[in-house]
Amino acid sequence: MKLHVATALLGLAIGTTASPLVHAAQWHATVGAQSHDMGRQAMAFLPNEIWIHAGDSITWTFDVDEIHTVTFLIAGEVRPPFPVGCPPGPPPGITPDGSSFDGTHCVNTGPLVKGHTYTVNFPSTGNFKLVCLVHGDMTGTVHVLDPSLPLPHNQAFYDEQAADAGRDLLADVDHGSDHDDGDRTQNSSDHKQASGHGVIAGIGEVSATAGGHRTLSVMRFMHDKSVIHVGDTVEWNNADPITPHTITFGPEPTDLIHPSGSVPFATDADGALHASISSLSDNVHSGFIVAEPQERTGLAQAPLGHTRFRVTFTHAGTYPYKCALHDNLGMMGQVVVKP
Ligand SMILES: [Cu+2]
Incomplete structure (x- = not known):
């Protein structure tokens, strides 16, 4: 788990302030977690649910060697087959880092691995589904609220939740593993x-x-x-x-x-x-x-x-x-x- 101390503190300061006059906040989340030997892969958005204000941005940091995408499709849009891209545009259908998503145009990182980051801006209110086009059961939610409304959590909460969830997923041994027989x-x-x-x-x-x-x-x-x-x-x-x-x-x-x-x-x-x-x-x-x-x-x-x-x-x-x-x-x- 990469902890961006400075930006986490920034997020904490802004995330706990409900005033509509604050500047747009920059939130942080992580894509995936893995064991040291890379054999166990938590294929998850960490956290997989986040509440922000319209005008805020979220930066996802890819943290594993398995490929994932951060993708926002238009509601009801058919998921594209490999190679993964925003439908129906020309392949590979990748949108640039810093793209905005308001529910009307697909945003898609394309397959990325450890070391990459990708920021999405959310200018309008709405509840948006976040998917990985590579892994069908890897989904999340971004709630974009009007800036006049309070947010339930701050960046420190999400950092802790993400770390806990990644650790818990990787530690799950009730289905067997390469260490557990x-x-x-x-x-x-x-x-x-x-x-x-x-x-x-x-x-x-x-x-x-x-x-x-x-x-x-x-x-x-x-x-x-x-x-x-x-x-x-x-x-x-x-x-x-x-x-x-x-x-x-x-x-x-x-x-x-x-x-x-x-x-x-x-x-x-x-x-x-x-x-x-x-x-x-x-x-x-x-x-x-x-x-x-x-x-x-x-x-x-x-x-x-x-x-x-x-x-x-x-x-x-x-x-x-x-x-x-x-x-x-x-x-x-x-x-x-x-x-
Ligand atoms: Cu395989």
Whole structure:
């Protein structure tokens, strides 16, 4: 958590003053929190709800190595697909730092990582939804009040709330983690019974406040080293509610979303894609394995997700692989195939 002492004090002084005569205030918030090894990512706006006056600005500081956007869409606007940008303008649909949002034109940072900041001015009153275009369950709210109205919190409150929320999200261990083998062992043994050799390819958990949704995602292969014998099959299962991962042997393809490789894929009876690797030079890319979005009343139900991938190994050797989306966070593994 970056604490801007001078600006935090400024925000404190201004935020606690209800007079309409004060100058426009500059507020601060953070995008994301992560563990030291980058494996645990709190995908959240911190805080994810903030009350300001019309004319004020908020500066978001990006604090993690996972990409996020700070985006304000027009109410009811369809979320654009990748590459993420303001619809319907020409790609990449990125608006400049310091843009204003009044509900009539989209404002979007584009994907940013640690070290970047982005300021949005709010000239008009309104209650605005804040979203990350990369992560579906990462939302927040900005309440822009008339300057004659009092604000409920000051900058110091938000700084403390943001720090607490980031710490709490990262510390959540009730869904298993790379350090905790409670649920993980149970999950893995479930999959071992089903397939012989199971790897959990990511876990996660969505939570909420009154201001929006946040997600903890653990960007790790839970058994990052699988030791098997020739002829065995390894099965990867993504147990994260929103974050896609890939299982990629060999170079990353340009198209990360769809399956590709130098060997043919089969589709197993349960719908899972299945490849066979016989050489260290075989390239196999699973494409995104990911859960489908939550159901919503009034919309067609989502299809079943592609959450599972299998590879059978026919020759001995050590086969390194990675998640092509999160190898920068250290999401890598290997399969050791013994004769
Ligand atoms: Cu991944």
